[in-house]
Amino acid sequence: MLDDLRNMLGAGAVDDSPEGLASHTHDWYPGALLRDRMGTPVPGPSVVVRPRDTGEVAAVLEWAQVTSTPVVPFGGGSSVVRGIEPDGAVVIDLERLNSISEVDEKSGLVTAGAGVTGPALRDHLAESGYLLGHEPQSVDISTVGGWVATRACGQLSAKYGGIEDLVRGLEAVLPGGRIVRTKTAPRRSTGPDLAGLLIGSEGALGVVTEVTLRVFPLPTERADLCLRFEHMTEGVQGCRVLARSDLGPTMVRLYDAEDAALFLRHHPDEPMGPLLLCSFDGDDSDLRRERAAELIDGTSGNDDLVAHWWEHRNDAVEEFRKVMAGEGLLGPHGIVDTIEVAGTWTVLRDLYHSVKEGLSEAAGLVGCHVSHVYPDGACLYFTMGSMCKSDAEAEEVDRKWWEITMRRTLDAGGTISHHHGVGRVRAGWIEEELGEWFEVLRLIKKAIDPK
Ligand SMILES: Cc1cc2nc3c(=O)[nH]c(=O)nc-3n(C[C@H](O)[C@H](O)[C@H](O)COP(=O)(O)OP(=O)(O)OC[C@H]3O[C@@H](n4cnc5c(N)ncnc54)[C@H](O)[C@@H]3O)c2cc1C
Known part of the structure; x- marks a missing residue:
């Protein structure tokens, strides 16, 4: 195998060093991080290859099909759902x-290779006065190809949408090595959205190699608004009113009392309780902020907290790493996990209460925030933490959190993932989630990847 790959790609592109294999063994799924902590890591890849261009990716996939070798594409490795667990497969990093292309200023587009990282794209666009608007908390540790493959969604989705709203064209290599490209177009009516098959396919239908994305001028001004509520239900109502208005917020987040306590832990003088943070940017942002404050039935809060959020919006990456390394507040056997689900406004209240109640019986601490809003519904993002007596107990606790959240979400009429994807961790529930479409997906997979 190694000789085949070296002949194909050159020795420098084929890595079977212990460090190379170790750094591609898993993603950020807490269960996998726990296994590292326990000294029994999940089995890694047999080899890591780093192709230089789309042609080399195609050569690897052709070889993989001929030799029946499993392959796993790897972007930043920041998935949190067991998206990467190669277990002897060849990893394509x-x-x-x-x-990254120059910005096409006339059309507001940029084309980036799949391996372009969040910071590289951000810096490149900023040089010409643009931004992508896709800002997941993990932006510093993830890639363009990974965003597309997981159907990711950034924290500014209220204005810019999810990654699927930003993709205007893509190139991918299908199993067996066939290269497919979609024309870049603002919209089309040329049959089903075939490129859409790759968006959210998590590496199962091909390797995304290049993506053309919409970009936007960097906003010049921002107006922040913080409101408080006595009960979460009133805050949810406020989010609904805002999402259904024409005020165009950039960011909307509503924390329940427990999540607000986490967010406010560095602000001991702030009152506790549900907290809504939102921002408006661009033309008339102050005016739109004022109108939102009038429209939403809440009490004025401290707008500086919104600025604090902007400054620290990606700190969760380091905090999560610390807890899972046994160095955080939850002690040597601490466990933290996050599970995001979604529902229409009609079911959201029951969905929130049902999942929260279930998780509260199984976790030391459960917080929830509404992290993404739409005219017709929202994402509920649950964060759970427990101090356990052993890592084995932590594993079991995490398994329970998933079971509770998936079961109760399905029962309440919600959808089991808003943006983290399926991976292996949600695999047991995806058939129930998709219903009849599960069989269609299975047939598509079989047709595209017969081996
Ligand atoms: C602390 C933290 C915060 C996070 N916050 C967010 C958030 O705000 N929003 C959000 O959406 N997600 C978030 N995530 C999850 C994760 O960052 C996203 O899923 C991200 O899109 C994954 O990108 P990646 O490049 O790291 O992909 P990887 O983790 O490398 O891969 C993810 C999956 O996609 C496949 N894949 C990767 N690249 C390709 C490719 N080019 N072609 C085909 N398949 C490919 C992999 O095989 C795997 O199945 C967070 C994760 C962490 C750890």
Whole structure:
């Protein structure tokens, strides 16, 4: 195998060093991080390859099909749902597919290789006065290809949408090595959205190699609004009113009392309780902020907390890493996990209460925030933490959290993932989630990837 790959790609692109394999063994799924902590890591890849271009990706996939070798694409490795657990497979690390085009200012588009990282794209766009608007908390540790493959959604989705709203064209290599490209177009009516098959396919239907994305001028001004509520239900109502208005917020987040306590832990003088943070940018942002404050039935809060959120919006990456390394507040056997689900406004209240109640019986601490809003519904993002007596207990606790959240979400009429994807951790519930479409997906997989 190694000789085949070296002949194909050159020795420098084929890595079977212990460090190379260890750094591609798993993603950020807490269960996998726990296994590292326990000294029994999940089984890693047999080899890591780093192709230089789409042609080399195609060569690897052709070889993989001929030799029946499983392959796993790897972006930043920041998935949190067991998206990466190669277990003897060949990992295709896309880091060398890192070119970025000039911004097409006339159409507001940029084309980036799958391996382009969040910071590289942000800096490149900022030089010409643009931004992508896709800002997941993990932006510093994830890639363009990974965002597309997981159907990711950034924290500014109220204005910019999810990654699926930003993709205007893509290139991918299908199993067996066939290269497919979609024309870049603002919209089309040329049959089903075939590129859409790759968006959210999590590496199962091909390797995304290049993506053309919409970009936006960097906003010049921002107006922040913080409101407080006595009960979460009133805050949810406020989010609904805002999402259904024409005020165009950039960011909307509503924390329940427990999540607000976490957010406010560095602000001991702030009153506790449900907290809504939102921002408006661009033209008339002050005016739109004022109108939102009038429209939503809440009490004025401290707008500086919104600025604090902007400054610290990606701190969760380091905090999560610390807890899972046994160095955080939850002690040596601490466990933290996050599970995001979604529902229409009609079911959201029951969904929130049902999942929260179930998780509260199984976790030391459960907080929830509404992290993404739409005219027709929202995402509920649950964060659970427990101090356990052993890592084995932590594993069991995490398994229970998933079971409770998936079961109760399905029963309440919600959808089991808003943006983290399926991976292996949600695999047991996806058939029930998709219903009849599960069989269609299975047939598509079989047709595209017969082996
Ligand atoms: C602390 C933290 C915060 C996070 N916050 C957010 C958030 O705000 N929003 C959000 O949406 N997600 C978030 N995530 C999850 C994760 O960052 C996203 O799923 C991200 O899109 C994954 O990108 P990646 O490049 O790291 O992909 P990887 O983790 O490398 O891969 C993810 C999956 O996609 C496949 N894949 C990767 N690249 C390709 C490719 N080029 N072609 C085909 N398949 C590919 C992999 O095989 C795997 O199945 C967070 C994760 C962490 C750890």
